[in-house]
Amino acid sequence: MSKQKLVIIGNGMVGHRFIEEFVDKGGLEHFDIVTFCEEPRVAYDRVHLSSYFSHHTADELSLVKEGYYQKHNIEVFVGERALTINRAEKVIHSQTGRAIFYDKLIMATGSYPWVPTIKGNESKDCFVYRTIEDLNAIESTARRSKSGAVIGGGLLGLEAAGALKALGVETHVIEFAPVLMAEQLDQQGGQILRSKIESIGVNVHTGKNTKEIVASGETARNTMQFADGSELEVDFIVFSTGVRPQDKLAKQCGLATARRGGISIDDQCVTSDPDIFAIGECASWNEKFFGLVAPGYSMAKVAVDTLLGNENAFAGADMSAKLKLLGVDVGSIGDANGRTPNCKSYVYLDGNKSIYKRLIVSEDGKKLLGAVLVGDSSSYSDLLQYKLNDIELPKHPDALILPSHSGAEKVGLGVDALPETAQVCSCFDVKKSDISEAVAAGHTTIGAIKMETKAGTGCGGCVPLITQVLNAELKKQGVEVKNHICEHFEYSRQELFHLIRIGGIKTFKELLNKYGKGYGCEVCKPTVGSILASCWNDFVLTKDHNGLQDTNDIFLGNMQKDGTYSVIPRMAGGEVTPKGLAVVAKVADQYALYTKITGAQRIGLFGAHKSDLPDIWQQLIDAGFETGQAYAKALRMVKTCVGSTWCRFGVQDSVGLGVELENRYKGLRTPHKIKFGVSGCTRECAEAQGKDVGIIATDSGWNLYVCGNGGMKPQHASLLAADLDKETLVKYLDRFMMFYVRTADKLMRTSVWLQNLEGGIEYLKDVITSDKLGINEQLEKEMAEAINSFQCEWTTALSDKEQLSRFSHFINSDLQDDNVVFTPERGQKRPAFIEEKAPTYNITLEEMK
């Protein structure tokens, strides 16, 4: 029997999800698939649309793996709209005149933004917020604008406002209702959200009915006129006033539609025509349509099962939501407005930090009906489980929303309390039992669970819960969680650290013989090299250690793309004398080095030949400089502001402390690089809270912040202790640094380390300030040893003739690498591009094939 033809109109998130599900369940055995995609690109993640402004690549948002459709012989008509459906002939005509016959048809046409009929809403300064094309248009307009307004203070409106704010325009939110997010939040919750949003500089106008947009203004291009007679001048306007089901095509072909719009479907997602299904936002089930992606995914699943003869039924959807809007955590569960008759509420309000939490419970106090969380949504997943699984509430339900410092007993919902049928991931409808089964089948990492069950690959909000289920299952099975560093050592970095320290192991070979196997590799060698250096502070360039050192350590400089090196002498706290500067300048001039101030408050010289490094460093060291260890996973530097010595606002000597700390911890090898910041007052000019260690002066001492990061994933540092005198500060720092060195994984920055530390910052406080583990004396002793054995690696290297011979480019010639070629740029030089270099004996990739 020949295959039937299945046509899907619409290649949005739900349309694509349907295809994936259909392919996974073996539907291609019975059907050939054709899909229409009206937009100029295949399915992408509309939920995270705003992130497009930060990375600007549609690829990042794409939901379709490269080559997926080709691989499965699925025909996609991109940029082509289905114009008409002829149900009698079972044929679809597209805008290009194409005619496609179908046996079964899936409507996944989604929704369209609804724009109220306001005079002037068709101006070129008016936008909607739905597609990548919309975003491109908004961005280019924002570039020539000072201000913008979003009409609509709902979920998507606030998301759009966040985008406007990020684009750097003065941002206004206009809401018709008296509160923000009226659908999801109660009055008080909306109020708190408003004050939080206003505090970051977004202007909120509620109870405003926009009457007209006039294309003129005194300070901006347009004037918005409201029903109450007030006005607001803005350059452009984004409408986010809700969506409506896209049911035009259905109406054209005479399918039944719902009163409030949407293609009517039954529990199997079948429309009034038994050969046509409708799924996602275009469908109306029991006179309801769902503007979220999770119900659409559920419908896709039901439609696939029905088509393939499996029993399944759509049973409505939970509309709970957890999100971060303009940096504010918001959660809404079930009956957030407390509309159930005789329900009771528990409310927690922290006016200081703008945190609001409300529980709505049943009359008998046993079941959770709804919840509102603003400012802190950490209890969202627990509460959602109570709601979805009808779990009986604890005796004092308020304990679920009270902060830990209130002394309330902790009644966290252990994953064991969840029934096997509990839905853990609502995006992909994954149950706890699905995860248990996946673990039992040998998928024992979060990554593997995600691949196997798809759980956590939608909005990602359930990943912490999946992790809990995973760990609980592993524990049950007695499985140990593996974090071996590589195939040569069946140990984690932390375990290797202890084996090395306790066993007094001094070389890689010794460790490999005792605890490893094979030869070693580019992963374990540098890791062990770093641990050996942390433990014994031995010189990294000895015959035993040379072969372990990573790219930068092995020649004590950062290798640049052309194989040359950078030279960065230490300038502790950012201090440098005019005499020192003159020496740096002379050396840079002599060796024609490109010179710039690095991001670390010091001077970097770039483009040095390996063979010139010893001479360059000899001159710098003779002038009193020492290595800045910019090449090492070690303390890099301490950034300081000018401090009380000079600054008229400073309250403490931040430079003095910064210099002292940099000199104290310099050279200590750490699992990843470490940066410090010291600010002399609360203005925080040293940006210390974005550093691994941040110290901020107070009137009575120093506040110590830890585990911040400004790099790839910015992270604010957490307060470890406040108002410390210097002696205590240094003691805490010794302990903190050594504890990190001991327990972090390879290449793990402090921010990630803290995230993975069970118990988080509270636990870290217990360890560092009240010696919970009883190891502080040991930590301080180890740090003292490390500090006492510091050496300037370049000074040591220069005194070792044999090591120095390694620096020439050729073992058998004094020539330099003739492939290192420079081009002038802005009065200095840069590495020449390949096409700028004289054709030497370079081999091209093509020739080698």
Added chain:
Amino acid sequence: MSKWNPVCALDKVYPATGVCALIEGKQVAIFRPSEDEQIFAMDNMDPFARSNVLSRGIICEHKEQLWVASPLKKQRFNLADGSCLENEDVSVATYKTRVKEGNIEVQL
């Protein structure tokens, strides 16, 4: 072309490291994985970055074979045949070596 080119004394290359030699105008990376006399030679140019750096990479073992990880972006090249672990379309030329009377020699 079967000439053996003397390079340097074996002792000059520390075990577990590499060096770069200039042989008939060509940059050749020479590796000594262990204490013994086993020596490998290949072109010094990293074909991805087109920079002469391979001799400065870490020698590593995967799939029971020896490789060098480029110091720039860590692609691994097989010491014996020059193939690349990350991209089978890429390889570097390798050369025959021997140790004669304590000296390393390479045949281009």
